[in-house]
Amino acid sequence: MTEALPEFTLDRPETIDQAVTAMAKRPSSRFLAGGTDLIVNMRRGLVDTDCLIDLTGISELQQLSDGKSGLTIGAGVTLREICEHRDIRRSYGAIGEACDAIAGPGHRSVATVGGNLCLDTRCMYYNQSHWWRKANDFCLKYKGDTCHVAPTGKRCRAAFSGDLAPALMVHGAEVEIAGPDGRRRMPLADLYHEDGANHLGLKSGEFIVAVHVPPGDTQRMVRSAYAKVRIRGAIDFPLAGVAVACTRLASGEVRITSALTGTNSRPFLIEGFDPIGLDQDPDAAFTNLAKLVQKQVSPQRTSTIGSHYRRLAVSALTQRLAKRLTLELE
Ligand SMILES: Cc1cc2nc3c(=O)[nH]c(=O)nc-3n(C[C@H](O)[C@H](O)[C@H](O)COP(=O)(O)OP(=O)(O)OC[C@H]3O[C@@H](n4cnc5c(N)ncnc54)[C@H](O)[C@@H]3O)c2cc1C
Numbered sequence: 001m002t003e004a005l006p007e008f009t010l011d012r013p014e015t016i017d018q019a020v021t022a023m024a025k026r027p028s029s030r031f032l033a034g035g036t037d038l039i040v041n042m043r044r045g046l047v048d049t050d051c052l053i054d055l056t057g058i059s060e061l062q063q064l065s066d067g068k069s070g071l072t073i074g075a076g077v078t079l080r081e082i083c084e085h086r087d088i089r090r091s092y093g094a095i096g097e098a099c100d101a102i103a104g105p106g107h108r109s110v111a112t113v114g115g116n117l118c119l120d121t122r123c124m125y126y127n128q129s130h131w132w133r134k135a136n137d138f139c140l141k142y143k144g145d146t147c148h149v150a151p152t153g154k155r156c157r158a159a160f161s162g163d164l165a166p167a168l169m170v171h172g173a174e175v176e177i178a179g180p181d182g183r184r185r186m187p188l189a190d191l192y193h194e195d196g197a198n199h200l201g202l203k204s205g206e207f208i209v210a211v212h213v214p215p216g217d218t219q220r221m222v223r224s225a226y227a228k229v230r231i232r233g234a235i236d237f238p239l240a241g242v243a244v245a246c247t248r249l250a251s252g253e254v255r256i257t258s259a260l261t262g263t264n265s266r267p268f269l270i271e272g273f274d275p276i277g278l279d280q281d282p283d284a285a286f287t288n289l290a291k292l293v294q295k296q297v298s299p300q301r302t303s304t305i306g307s308h309y310r311r312l313a314v315s316a317l318t319q320r321l322a323k324r325l326t327l328e329l330e
Pocket residue numbers: 030031032033034035036037038039040055075076079101102103104107110111112113114115116117118119120161162163164206207208209235236237238
C-alpha cells in the first residue's frame with residue numbers, strides 16, 4: 001500500500017540565527033537536510049510534524065576546509081563531496097570509505113553529514129508502513145507500549161545505523177552545535193545515548209553546524225579504514241560497521257582506536273585496548289581486541305539477521321582491519 005506524504009509547510013532560513021528562531025517559533029518543526037531519511041520516515045507516518053525547516057540554504061553549513069588546524073566539515077556538506085575530496089581520502093581514509101559505503105550515488109549527492117549523524121535508529125518492527133505497525137499494536141519507540149524485540153525491557157533497542165559516525169570518532173572528531181543558548185562543542189562520541197527512542201544528546205531547538213577533526217596524517221604515521229557487513233552488497237544500511245585507526249606513536253608502539261555502528265543504539269568507541277608494544281606478539285593483541293569488541297557490543301534482534309552473527313562479524317572485521325592497517329604502517 002502506497003502512503004502519501006502528509007502536508008507540511010517549508011521554512012527556508014539563510015542563517016543559523018534564522019533557523020534557531022524558526023524552530024523557537026514552532027517547536028514541533030523538524031530540521032530537513034537532504035531528506036533521504038526524514039522524508040521516507042514522514043511517508044511511513046513515523047514523524048509527527050507539519051513544518052520542516054530546510055537547512056540547505058545556510059551557507060555556513062556548506063563549509064569544507066582542511067588546513068593546519070584540522071578538518072572542518074559543515075553539516076550541510078554532501079556525502080558525495082567527501083567521497084570526491086582527495087585530501088580527506090589521503091589523510092582520513094576511514095571517513096572517505098564510510099561515505100563511499102552509504103546508500104547509492106543518487107542518495108549521496110543530496111545526503112548530508114548532519115543528516116547522517118542524526119539519522120533515526122532502525123528496527124525491523126519500526127521501519128515498516130503504518131498499517132503494518134498498527135496491525136502489530138505499534139511499539140515502544142512510537143505510539144505503542146511494548147518492545148517486540150525485548151518485551152520485558154523498558155527501553156527501545158533499535159540500532160543506530162549511520163556509517164559515518166564511527167569513522168569520524170576514530171579520528172577524534174568534535175561536533176559544533178547551535179541552539180537557543182548559543183553555540184557549544186563536544187566530542188562526537190558524547191552526542192549519543194544507548195536508547196533507541198532517544199539516542200541523540202541534542203537539546204530542544206539545537207542542530208549540528210559542523211564537525212571538527214584534528215589535523216590529519218602528514219607523516220604517514222596514521223592509517224584508518226572502514227568496513228561493514230550488510231544484506232545487499234550494493235546498497236544497504238550496516239548490520240555491523242567498524243572504523244579502525246592505527247597510529248605509530250613516538251615510542252614505536254601502535255595505538256589502535258576502533259568504533260562501531262549498527263550493533264547498538266549508539267555508535268561508540270571500543271574502550272580498554274592498550275597500545276601494542278614493540279616486544280608484544282601482534283597476533284595475540286589482535287585476538288584480544290576481537291574479544292574486547294565481542295564483550296562491548298550488544299546487538300539485539302532488530303534485524304532479520306541474527307544478533308550473534310552481527311556480534312561475530314563486527315569482531316572479525318575489527319581484527320582484520322587492525323591487522324591490515326598495522327602492516328601498512330611498517
Ligand atoms: C535506500 C536507502 C539506503 C540507505 N543506506 C544507508 C547506508 O547504507 N548507510 C547510512 O548511514 N545511511 C543510509 N541511508 C540513510 C540516509 O540516506 C543517509 O543516512 C543520509 O546521510 C541522511 O542524510 P540527509 O541529509 O538526507 O538527512 P535527512 O533525511 O534530511 O535528515 C535525517 C535526520 O537528521 C536530522 N538532521 C538533518 N540535518 C541535521 C543537522 N544539521 N542537525 C541536526 N539534525 C539534523 C533531520 O531532522 C532528520 O531527523 C539510506 C537511505 C535510503 C533511502
